Amino acid sequence: MKKLFNAALPVVLLCAFQPVSAQTGISGRVTDESGEGLIGVAVIVETDNARTGVVTDENGIFYIDVPEDTDLEFNYMGFKSVILPAKDNMLVVMEEDRSLLEESVVVGYGSLKKKDILGSVSTVRHQELQNRISGNMVESMRGLVSGVKITSSGTPGSNANIQIRGIGSLSGGTSPLFIIDGSYGGSEVGLSVEDIESIQILKDASSAAIYGSRAANGVVIITTKKGTTGELKVKFDGSAQMYWLPKYDLMDAETYKYYDDLAYQEAMMQGVPGVNDLQNHLSGDSDFLGAMLKTGIIQNYNVSMSGGTETLNFYTSLNYKKDDGAMMNTGHEQFGFRVNTGGKKGIFEYGQHLFFSKTKTDNLMGNPWASAIQIPPTIPIYDDSNPGGFGYGKVDGANSTAVNPVAMESLYHSNNPQQYLYADIYGQINLWENHLNAKLNVSYKNYFGETNTLRKKGNWTMSQGDDSAFISYATAAHDMILVENTYNFNYDIKGHSINAVAGFSFNTMHEEYKSQTKLDPLVVGDKYITSFDSATGTQTCTGSYIEYALISYFGRINYSYGDRYLIQLTARRDGTSRLPKEHRWGNFGSVSLGWRISNEPWFDVNWIDDLKLRANYGTLGNTNIGPWDYQSVINTAPRAIMNGDTKVVGMTQSNITNMDLVWEKKTSANVGVDFLALRKRLSASVEYYYSKSKDLLFNLPILMTTGNEGGAPMVNAASLRNTGIELEIGWNDIVGDFGYSVNANFSTVSNKVLSLGYGQTVYYTYTSRSDIGQPLGMWYLYKKLGIFQSEEDVLAHVNSKGQVIQPDARPGDIIYDDYNDDGQITSEDRQIVGSPWPKLEAGLNIALSWKNLDLSINGYGRFGHLVYNAARATAMDFTSNQNNFADFVPWTQSNPSTENPRIIYGDTRNSRGDQDRWLEDGSFFRIGDITLGYTLPRKWLRAVKFEEIRLSVTGRNLLTFTGYSGLDPEFADGGVFTIGYDGCSFPNPRSVQFAVSFTF
Amino acid sequence: MAMFSGLLLGSSSCSDSWLDIQNENGLSSGNFWKTEEDMQAGLNAVYAMFYRQGTWTRNLMNQLDGMADDGVLYSSWTELNEWTKFIYTDYNFAEVNTKIWKEHWTAVNRANQVLDHIDDPNVTFSDENDRKDIKAQALWFRSWYYFYMTVLWDNIPIVLKTSSASDAPEGVTADKVFTQIESDLLKAIPDLPLERETEKAKPTRGAAYGLLARVYAQHHKWEEAAECLEWIIYGEGKNLYELERNFGDNFNNHTENNIESLYEIQFSLCNDVGWDATDNYLGADAQLGTQIEISRSPKGMGWQIVESNPWVKEYFLREKTLDGKNDPRLYYTLWYQDAEADFPEFPNHLIYGKTWEQLGYSGSDNDRIYIKKYSTDVSPVYYWNDNNFRAIRLSDMLLLYAECVNEVNHGPDAKAIECLNRVRSRAGLPDIADSKYYDGAAITSDYDAFKEHLKIERGLELAFEGMRWIDLKRWGFDASTLEDIRLRDADYNNFVIGKHERLPIPQTDVDNNPNLDQNPNY
DSSP states (O other): OHHHHHHHHHHHHHTTSOOOOSOEEEEEEEEOTTSOBOTTOEEEEEOSSOEEEEEOOTTSEEEEEEOSSOEEEEEOTTBOOEEEEOOTTEEEEOOBOOHHHHOEEEOSSSEEEGGGOOSOEEEEEHHHHTTOOOSSTTGGGTTTSTTEEEEOOOSTTOOOEEEESSOSOSSSOSOOEEEETTEEEOGGGOOOGGGEEEEEEEOSHHHHGGGGGGOTTOEEEEEEOOOOSEEEEEEEEEEEEEEEOOOOOBOOHHHHHHHHHHHHHHHHHHTOTTOOSOOOOOOOOOOHHHHHBOOEEEEEEEEEEEEEOSSEEEEEEEEEEEEOOSBTTOEEEEEEEEEEEEEEETTEEEEEEEEEEEEEEEOOOSOHHHHHHHSOTTSOSBOTTSTTSBOOOBTTTBOOOOOOHHHHHHHEEEEEEEEEEEEEEEEEEEETTTTEEEEEEEEEEEEEEEEEEEEOSOOSSTTOOOOOOEEEEEEEEEEEEEEEEEEEEEEEETTEEEEEEEEEEEEEEEEEEEEEEEESOOEETTEEOOOTTTOOSOEEEEEEEEEEEEEEEEEEEEEEETTTEEEEEEEEEEEETTSOGGGOEEEEEEEEEEEEGGGSTTOOOTTEEEEEEEEEEEEEEEOOSOTTTTOOEEBOOOEEEEETTEEEEOOBOOSOOOSOOOOEEEEEEEEEEEEEETTTTEEEEEEEEEEEEEEEEEOOOOOGGGOOOSSOOOEEEEEEEEEEEEEEEEEEEEETTEEEEEEEEEEOOEEEEEEEGGGOSEEEOSSEEEEBTSOTTEEEEBOEEEEOOSHHHHHHOBOTTOOBSOTTOOTTSEEEOOTTOSSSOOGGGOEEEEOOSOSEEEEEEEEEEETTEEEEEEEEEEESOEEEEHHHHHHGGGTTSOOOBTTOOOOOSSSOOSSSOOOOTTOOTTOOSSBGGGEEEOOEEEEEEEEEEEEOOHHHHHHHTOSEEEEEEEEEEEEEEEOOOSSOSSOOOSOGGGTTEEOSOOOOOEEEEEEEEEEO | OHHHHHHHHHHTTSTGGGGOOOOOSSEEGGGOSOSHHHHHHHHHHHHGGGSSIIIIITHHHHHHHHHSSSEEEOOSOHHHHHTTTTOOSOTTOIIIIIHHHHHHHHHHHHHHHHHHHTTOTTSOOSSHHHHHHHHHHHHHHHHHHHHHHHHHHSSOBOOOSOOOTTOOOOBOOHHHHHHHHHHHHHHHGGGSOSOOSSOTTSOOHHHHHHHHHHHHHHTTOHHHHHHHHHHHHTSGGGGTOOOOSSGGGGGOTTSOSOTTEEEEEOOOOOSOOSSSOOOOTTOTTOOOSBOHHHHTOOTTSSOOOEEEOHHHHHHHHHSBOTTSOBOHHHHHHEEOTTHHHHOTTOOOOOBTTBOTGGGTOOGGGGGOBEEOTTOOSOSSOOSOBOOOEEEEEHHHHHHHHHHHHHHHHTSOOHHHHHHHHHHHHHTTOOOGGGOSSSOHHHHTTOHHHHHHHHHHHHHHHTTTTTOHHHHHHHHOOOHHHHHHHHHHOGGGGGOOTTTTTSOOOOHHHHHHOTTOOOOTTO
16 A cells, blocks of 8 residues: 555656766665665755755665765655765665654643644644735635635725634624733734744634633634744845735716616606606716725835744844725734743743734725715716815716715825734743643733824715814723633653643733814814814713623643543633623533544554544633623713703613623534544544534614614524534645645535524524524525516516516516515515525645745635625616616616616616625635745855745735626625625735745 | 642632622613602603604604605605605615614603603602603603604504513504503693793693694594693683794794794704714714704705695695785795795895805706795705704694594584684685685585695695694595695605505514514505
């Protein structure tokens, strides 16, 4: 078996190598530790002008021509590389590389060897991140691991969303818990990707249970780099990226006028009241998006210095990133500074991380994508006759209240400077020959964010009154303190291995929000003075604070016998201030079992390197809700007039509160097989999971008849079941100079509602319906059957009793399905028309290297789900003078479309939002990043004393396979009940990046 | 091992008290409703519900006037227009249906909170009459909001207690809602004073009788309605209310809280937000003005949402005053091209500082007729103004009394005719018997003729005061009335009997409440 797999490929590839000029011919044999010959080992010789090589034959024998005094390099997958001086009849023994299994994986309050991991943990290492174009740590993980869905928006400075194994909880987003170097953080802190050493993603209860109540959405543990022993190492990374945003292909003014006139003629023919004349069209021919989009440029620089001795190490880095934005009024600037140090003396050890970041983001004020669809292209972008100087609707010329997005972004500015300070320090005492470690970790996070807003005088829409100019200044300040005290114990004796951790944690957060606004800032010429003192109008201010705390006790024991039988027990007890006193404490835990079959003495399949079966069961919790959702307060804002200008203060409870909230708990079971074979070239892992989330906390909208205001109250809103299969499979090999790897991951998630809050059996939104026993948020819409082509068609559309269902319809109107067969179209005719949930998600990563060149390709996709294209729905078929898409061709007598209806100004019968006409297949596969890199040959570098210089070019999102007609099949969705709702989301850009990195 | 368990135990002493964190951003609701001042503040929060887009800031008025045959919408917002033309596509249409529905229920819930606590014996009042007064006001407000909900949707739930999140109240018929309102108002009446010295926003006994009369009439309980109206016209109200000599003073922001008013919604510009912001439930600085004016502004200025159907002007012009002039109510009600010629006796014909010619209209735009009622003398028109809305005024009560008596007696009596004539004579018109245009003899003697004539009188006197839809609904829609209305308002071509007498209930509330059905045929 072994022989068969080793032989074929490398020979073919080595044919490409150039023959070495006549030198000494030598021979040798390469074996493993047991003396068995290794087939296909790459034997490489590096000369001044080339790297060439041969491979060993089926007995491990090789022949090669080499110059005098040369070293030979032996590379073989699954074995440690060897470099030896060349000599004839040399015997080379290669040692098996166990690092892949022995590698330690951070699992929360400690680390375990990869081989001992029983839960579902995926790891992303810095090598995999280095080619990632995104400066955002969450986005950079995209497609690298199974069961992790990352959705991003292309807005500069925005954070990508991450979802692990479907919807674990409904509230507080679906974002997992982020731990950065032992402290709580998130994608928002602006961590530089270059500083990341590794990312571990804990996906199941077994691995995440140590984080108890914070882990229902999974845990992402990020470890930043630290200095390694050796002399000072300086690394510089620089990149420049150009990027472009996609743009709707909308009608130009000429086409728009043609169809708008058609819509008016149709309205007049039909007798729509008030429609007597065509629009006397304005003379503009505007491309609003075109005027707002440009090539975006992102510059990213990172310098790091690291080094250390056996007892002391440091890593420090400086990062600067600037994104000029491809859309008007967007942009992001970020500056980051990090110092990590660590040291040891005797039994004492310490470590410290300090990270400071300062960012500034320009905020987009409206949604220019939606506005661009709504505004007629006949409106000129600029119009001096309007207050503010921008064009907008005119009753006779373009009777539209659409927002001119250029005007809004020009007259309304907001930016958001933010600062993060992130610091933690730990001290540790190592006792009993390092079998027992006691650690105290204290971390502090401080955030200060400001929002500066300036509203200039002027209008962006026809219906606007004489809005005042104003300036406003808002701040948010957060302080988080985390104190953790942990004890680690590990002991190995006669095949028994114990690894245990126990600890205590206290976490508190205080957040302060203040905002003030003053009308009528001083204007000097064209310039607005943004000083509050110089403004003359009314001044208002608001402010509030929140505070919460969490106390936790936790422990974990890993025990293994003979490297074959593994068991892990985890327990955690959490107390939270966010739940009422009587329900405040929750217990969580997990049990995991593993069996390393490959280590059984009877196991005799020698091509399998490692085979492990594992199963676990556990409970996680969530209280990622507002700090005081169970406390009700009186709203003191209401004001009323008693007479003249006599104002009185009103007080009332506006927001209804559920005071009986309990812990949300997620119980899951997980079975998996890990498999490593063929000299560790083939790796695979298959998992099945089943999880039940009970008492999910969510602001489930309540009936309007309650009179509730200020958002739906928090409630234990639903119980859900998620099941899925995850498969990760990879092949990697090095053949002489050529190294390659192909890794693919596939996952499925399916969910089912088990119960709903307030005793409901079904929950509806405008476009979706969630029934007990069905997946969450199924599309629930009127169904379009076709287009009436004639009066006969109208009369032929009857129910089972022969009643004409749409008697008022005319040819060109949509045929709606009379689902309940009552002879008319009513709200009862909505029906479930599809699912927003992908049937399959997949990622593919290919890496190739040859000599000094490397190429990596990352692709990912989601398949089999329906997406609501709100951009199409927004266009609304010319019912109110909106623009439409260039490919839109309505039904007319001469164009009997079966797809699009006729267009009628002032009549929304065909353009209703709650019909399945706006659903599309959302499947896509996207080549995310393609990177081609070149590492300069070492001997060139020796001359300039550089360790490494690398140049690379990366293309991103250059290729997407999809049938979806929206801007981007990957969009920030509309929340858990409308998961597939693409509400004119800010699209992801396409980009090309050039990067240089050097180390000396 | 012993060491770390010891440390763990040691640290566990920090425990529970660290988790007791109280929200002090607002008064905890457990500490409220303890004093007289709390009750008054709770009631004030009900008053605050006037200043919402879905109540009296704008949308309720626009919807009522737009649906009725006097007003019509040709705005640039198609869905807004459709909602007044009996074309309902999205039952959750946020601007109209959801907003009005939601904010009316918020008002009801605020009133219910007061009513749930007001009788708490632990709360002492310096004067027990104040407790009664507050309770009566809360009952009046709950009735007020239920009345308008019935006018729009008919079949709604009745909620009489502070809401909790899991409530799924059952829908009942309009008849049951009216019965509930009647019982509430009857309870309120004796505890409301006849007059309010300064706090004009607070309903008086007259305001309660007026509202109750309106409810009874809508409920076709003519006798009971007539009794209430008699209190206003001939009883104690006789000394309190009088028709203003000048019709226009009822819509002018300089002549507020006048003797014709039984109830006014008080608007003010003292909170100046600077832009269009009302529904900010946490905004202590939210606007307290009205947008009725900007909603009606003529083309080219403001929002131009609601305008007038031509018949209102034509009907006014049919009859001259005793001194041979045009009905001055037309001058105060509408703006149109020939107004200056029709009313030479009035010097001011400016529309926000411009003459009709200066508006620069061409073609059919010169035929459009705009609503002047409730306009002010600002220029240019602004988002907000402080013009009080005269919610119940005496001339409405007089005409309603005439109608009720006609129903009770199946014909007009002397008092009914007198009340009608009082309204006419204030406008300078002759007594109905002497009318040169109408058949006075028939009108003063015949049930049907009198009733039909009242429809015209009310239509003119009360045009664009949010009354016409209520009137049309009271009079009912059958094939022949519909035919008649269609002559005045083409919107009614879409009207289907048995369906469009009421709006569809917001679908999300129907969907998510198993006890509430959608209105028939929606």
